Amino acid sequence: MSDILSIEYEKYLLDNGLEVILYPERSLPLISVNLWYRVGSANETEGKTGFAHLFEHMMFQGSKHVPKQMHFKYIQEAGGQLNGSTSLDRTNYYQSLPSNYLELALWLESDRMGFLIPALNQEKLDNQIDVVKNERRQRYDNAPYGLAWEKIFSNLYPKAHPYHWPTIGWMEDISNINLSDVKNFFHTYYIPNNATLVIGGDINKNRAKDLVERYFGNIARGNEFQQVKAEAPELKENLMLLHEDNVSLSRIYLVWHSSEAYKEGDAEMDILSYILAGSKNSRLYKKLVFESELAQDITAFEHSSRLSGDFIIIATAKPGISLDKLKKEIIDEINLIFENGLKEEELMKAKNNIRASFIYSMQNINSLTNRINEYNFYLNEPDSFSFDLKRYQQVDLERLYKKSLEYLSKPFLELRITPLKKSEGI
Amino acid sequence: MEVNRTQKPQPRGKISFTLPKIEKMNLENGLEILFVQKKNLPIIQFTFVSDAGSRLDPNEKKGISNLLAALIDEGAGGLDSLRLNDEIESLGSSISIFSDPDNFFISMLTLTENIDRSLDLLSKIIIRPNLDETDFLREKRKILTRIQQLKDDPSYIASIIFEKLVYGENNPYGLPDTGTTTTVGRINLNDVKLFYETLLTSDNTTLIVVGNYEREPLLEKLNQYLKDWHRYTPPVFDMPATIQKGSTIYFINKENASQTELRIGHVSSGRNAEDFFAKSVMNNILGGQFSSRININLREDKGYTYGANSSFSYNRTGGYFGVGTAVKSENTGSSVVEIIKELKGIQDYITTKELRFAKSSIIRKYPSLFETYGQIGRSLANKVIHSLSDDYYNRYIDNIKAVTLDDVYAAARNNIFPEKLIILAVGERDLLLGQLESLAIGKVIELNIDGHLES
Structure with missing residues (x-):
C-alpha cells in the first residue's frame, strides 16, 4: 500500500522563480501539464470582485503568438483536454495530451504567462464579460438554491475578509471590469515567481527540463507581493438568514467556522462529516432520511481553504415539514455527540472509506498532477499522499470529540431557503 | 537558449498505444x-x-x-x-x-x-x-x-x-x-x-x-x-419514432428565470447506422466540442451563453439529434436564428481544414478514453448496449480516418433537418414570447411544466 501512495518527483526552481515539479509515471502514453498561480478571489477587493475568475477566461483568449480561439483548437486538435478553475486561494490551468505533444502544452502555457498582454483588447474583454455573466446566470442565479453560497459567505465573513465575496463575483462588479485593471492584475500575479508547473505522466525528465527552460526561462521575474492575510473570523452570535427562491422544497444550511485546510482539526471534521451524513447508516441520514423521513436529503462536509475553513450541514425538508423541526433534530443529534461522544466503530468505517477513496482517486493523471500542486501549495511537499492519508488514520476518538466540541459548540450561521410566495390568482 | 515562439511546436514522433485486451x-x-x-x-x-x-x-x-x-x-x-x-x-x-x-x-x-x-x-x-x-x-x-x-x-x-x-x-x-x-x-x-x-x-x-x-x-x-442467478430471456422490443413535417416552437413559462434554456433538434438514426462515423466527425465540427461552430458562434463571438453544444444521443433503438444551451433571455430569438443558421451551414460548406481538425481531435484523444477503470468499464458497457462488434475498438481509428469530406456532407444532409425542428424554450414568458413569435417559424405553442398544452 505504502508504495502506491508515494511518488517519485523532482522539484526545482528556474532563475525567474518559476517552481517546477516533474513526476514521471509511464503506464500510459499520456501527459498532464498542471499550472497553479497563487492567486484567487481572495486577492480581490470589494467593488472589484470576480476578477480572478474573469481573468481565467481571458487566459484562453489567445496570446501574442497564439491567435484568438486557437489555444483551445491546438490542444483539441492534438486530442487533448483542457480547462482551468478559480478558487478562493488559487487559479489552475490544466491539460492532458498524448505524450508526444508535451512541447505544444509548454508553448501555450508559457506564451500566455509571458505574452498575454500584447494580444489583449477591449473586444475580447467585452465578449468574456458577457460569457461570464451568462455563467453566473446559469450556475447561480437561475439554478435552484444557486445563491446559497454567496448568501452564506458574505455573511459568515466580514466585509474586510477576503472570503467575503463569491469567486465568480457580484454581477455589477463583473460588468465594470476594465482593460487597465486586467493588465494590472496580470502584472501583479501572473508572474513566474508566483506559479508552480507540474508535469506528470509519460515524460523523459531531461527533455522536459530542457523544454521548460527554453519556453519559460526567459520570462521576466515579477515583483514580489504581499500574500493576503486575515485573522481567523469568529461569529459572536448565531446568525439567521432567510431567502426565497424559485424552489419547491425548503432547505436549511448550518455553518460553523472550523479549521484551515490541512491544519489540526481539518481531518477530524472530514471524519465527522462522514459519521453524520456520509452513508445510509450515518447518524443524520439514518435518523432524518431513512427513519423519520423528515428530510429528502442531507449532506455534511468540511470546506477548508488557506485562511479558514467551515463545517457545513445541508438538509432539504420533505413537503410539509418545517425547517424549525428539521433544525431541532439536527441540533439534538449534535448535542448527543457532546453528551455521549462517538463510537470506535463509526470512526473505523469513516477511516476505511477515506482510505479506499484515496486509492480510487489515483486513477487519473490529471487529478494526480493537480493533487501534487495542491500538496505543494498547502504543505510545501508534493509527495504528501501518505501524509494526507495518515492525517485521517491518526485521528482517535478523543481528538475527534475534542475538535467536534470545539467547533460545533460555537455560534453558527443558519440560512433558510424557502419557496417564493406566489401572488394570488395567477 | 532562444526559442522560436511564432511556430507551433510539432509532435515528437508517434506514441504507441495498446488497447486493453477484452x-x-x-x-x-x-x-x-x-x-x-x-x-x-x-x-x-x-x-x-x-x-x-x-x-x-x-x-x-x-x-x-x-x-x-x-x-x-x-x-x-x-x-x-x-x-x-x-x-x-x-x-x-x-x-x-x-x-x-x-x-x-x-x-x-x-x-x-x-x-x-x-x-x-x-x-x-x-x-x-x-x-x-x-x-x-x-x-x-x-x-x-x-x-x-x-x-x-x-x-x-x-x-x-x-x-x-x-x-x-x-x-x-x-x-x-x-x-x-x-x-x-x-x-x-x-x-x-x-x-x-x-x-x-x-x-x-x-x-x-x-x-x-x-x-x-x-x-x-x-x-x-x-451460479444461482435465475434465467429468463425477455421478448424483444422495437419502437420507431417519426420526424415531424415542419418546425414547431414550444415554450414553457418559468417565472423569474434569468436565462432561457433552449433545446433544438429531432429524431435521428440509431447507433448501428452505417454513417455513424461520418456523423461523429460531422458533429465534432458542428457542436461536439468547445472549438465547434455552435459554441464559437454563440459564446466566443456573440457572448449569448456560457456554452452551447450539439450531440447525437443513441438509445438501444433509435436516437435523436439535439442542440442545447442556456442563453440570456434577451438573446433567445437571436440564438435560435444562429443555431438554425449553423444547422443549415453544415450542409452547405465544410472546409478540409475543419475535417482534418475534427479527425485529428477524435483520433488523438482516443487513448485517453481508456485511462481509468471506470472509463474502460464504460467502453465495454457501450459495446454491450449497442451490440458493437468484437473488433469495434480496434477498428475505431481506421473507421474515423476513412471518413471523407463527401461522407461528412452526406452525414449532415441526411441527418440534420433544419426545416423540421422541435424548438423548445424554457424561460420567462414576458421576455420570450415576442422574440419567439417574431421568428416567423410558426405558431408558438405554450406547454405547462409537464409538457402538456397550457389551457
Whole structure:
C-alpha cells in the first residue's frame, strides 16, 4: 500500500522563480501539464470582485503568438483536454495530451504567462464579460438554491475578509471590469515567481527540463507581493438568514467556522462529516432520511481553504415539514455527540472509506498532477499522499470529540431557503 | 537558449498505444462476462448491465425500473437495509445502482483485498434482494418528492420535455425514466417484483469486470457467487419514432428565470447506422466540442451563453439529434436564428481544414478514453448496449480516418433537418414570447411544466 501512495518527483526552481515539479509515471502514453498561480478571489477587493475568475477566461483568449480561439483548437486538435478553475486561494490551468505533444502544452502555457498582454483588447474583454455573466446566470442565479453560497459567505465573513465575496463575483462588479485593471492584475500575479508547473505522466525528465527552460526561462521575474492575510473570523452570535427562491422544497444550511485546510482539526471534521451524513447508516441520514423521513436529503462536509475553513450541514425538508423541526433534530443529534461522544466503530468505517477513496482517486493523471500542486501549495511537499492519508488514520476518538466540541459548540450561521410566495390568482 | 515562439511546436514522433485486451467468459447460467485486466492499482470494478431500462416500463406505470434501482439494495439475503449497507461500508466498497431508459446498472468498486466479501454482498443484492414492502413505500415516497424537486431546475425541464416532444408521448422513450407523479403513484410492489424477475436475469445481463485480478481465479469466484442467478430471456422490443413535417416552437413559462434554456433538434438514426462515423466527425465540427461552430458562434463571438453544444444521443433503438444551451433571455430569438443558421451551414460548406481538425481531435484523444477503470468499464458497457462488434475498438481509428469530406456532407444532409425542428424554450414568458413569435417559424405553442398544452 505504502508504495502506491508515494511518488517519485523532482522539484526545482528556474532563475525567474518559476517552481517546477516533474513526476514521471509511464503506464500510459499520456501527459498532464498542471499550472497553479497563487492567486484567487481572495486577492480581490470589494467593488472589484470576480476578477480572478474573469481573468481565467481571458487566459484562453489567445496570446501574442497564439491567435484568438486557437489555444483551445491546438490542444483539441492534438486530442487533448483542457480547462482551468478559480478558487478562493488559487487559479489552475490544466491539460492532458498524448505524450508526444508535451512541447505544444509548454508553448501555450508559457506564451500566455509571458505574452498575454500584447494580444489583449477591449473586444475580447467585452465578449468574456458577457460569457461570464451568462455563467453566473446559469450556475447561480437561475439554478435552484444557486445563491446559497454567496448568501452564506458574505455573511459568515466580514466585509474586510477576503472570503467575503463569491469567486465568480457580484454581477455589477463583473460588468465594470476594465482593460487597465486586467493588465494590472496580470502584472501583479501572473508572474513566474508566483506559479508552480507540474508535469506528470509519460515524460523523459531531461527533455522536459530542457523544454521548460527554453519556453519559460526567459520570462521576466515579477515583483514580489504581499500574500493576503486575515485573522481567523469568529461569529459572536448565531446568525439567521432567510431567502426565497424559485424552489419547491425548503432547505436549511448550518455553518460553523472550523479549521484551515490541512491544519489540526481539518481531518477530524472530514471524519465527522462522514459519521453524520456520509452513508445510509450515518447518524443524520439514518435518523432524518431513512427513519423519520423528515428530510429528502442531507449532506455534511468540511470546506477548508488557506485562511479558514467551515463545517457545513445541508438538509432539504420533505413537503410539509418545517425547517424549525428539521433544525431541532439536527441540533439534538449534535448535542448527543457532546453528551455521549462517538463510537470506535463509526470512526473505523469513516477511516476505511477515506482510505479506499484515496486509492480510487489515483486513477487519473490529471487529478494526480493537480493533487501534487495542491500538496505543494498547502504543505510545501508534493509527495504528501501518505501524509494526507495518515492525517485521517491518526485521528482517535478523543481528538475527534475534542475538535467536534470545539467547533460545533460555537455560534453558527443558519440560512433558510424557502419557496417564493406566489401572488394570488395567477 | 532562444526559442522560436511564432511556430507551433510539432509532435515528437508517434506514441504507441495498446488497447486493453477484452476477454470473454460465460457462466453456465448464461451470464456473459467481459473482463479487462488492469494492474496499476489494487482495485477491481464490477458492473452488471441488464437490458432492463425504463423503456420496458409500461407507459402508464413509467418509473418501475427507477424504483427497482432505488429498492434493490434496501436489504438482501436476510440482511435488512441498514445492515447490508453497513457491511458494504465497512469494506470501503462503493456501490452505485441506477437505471436509464435502456439499461439497469449495478456497479461496485472495491479493493482487491476485499473481493470475496464484496462479491458475496453483490450477489445477495442481485440474486436475493428483499424487495420488502416497508422499504418499497419509503423509496417510492422519496422518488415522488424527487420528481417534484426536479421541476425546480429549468435545465432538467427543458431536457425531459424536449425528449418527450422528439419521441412523442406514447413512445417508451417519451417519458422521463423517473416517471411522473401520476405514473409512479400507480406502481405497487408487485410491479417492481415482476420487473425484477423477468428482466434482471442472468441471460439478460452482461457483467463487466475491470481490475487487478487473474482470469481463472476470477472466473472461479464469479461461478461460486453467481451460479444461482435465475434465467429468463425477455421478448424483444422495437419502437420507431417519426420526424415531424415542419418546425414547431414550444415554450414553457418559468417565472423569474434569468436565462432561457433552449433545446433544438429531432429524431435521428440509431447507433448501428452505417454513417455513424461520418456523423461523429460531422458533429465534432458542428457542436461536439468547445472549438465547434455552435459554441464559437454563440459564446466566443456573440457572448449569448456560457456554452452551447450539439450531440447525437443513441438509445438501444433509435436516437435523436439535439442542440442545447442556456442563453440570456434577451438573446433567445437571436440564438435560435444562429443555431438554425449553423444547422443549415453544415450542409452547405465544410472546409478540409475543419475535417482534418475534427479527425485529428477524435483520433488523438482516443487513448485517453481508456485511462481509468471506470472509463474502460464504460467502453465495454457501450459495446454491450449497442451490440458493437468484437473488433469495434480496434477498428475505431481506421473507421474515423476513412471518413471523407463527401461522407461528412452526406452525414449532415441526411441527418440534420433544419426545416423540421422541435424548438423548445424554457424561460420567462414576458421576455420570450415576442422574440419567439417574431421568428416567423410558426405558431408558438405554450406547454405547462409537464409538457402538456397550457389551457
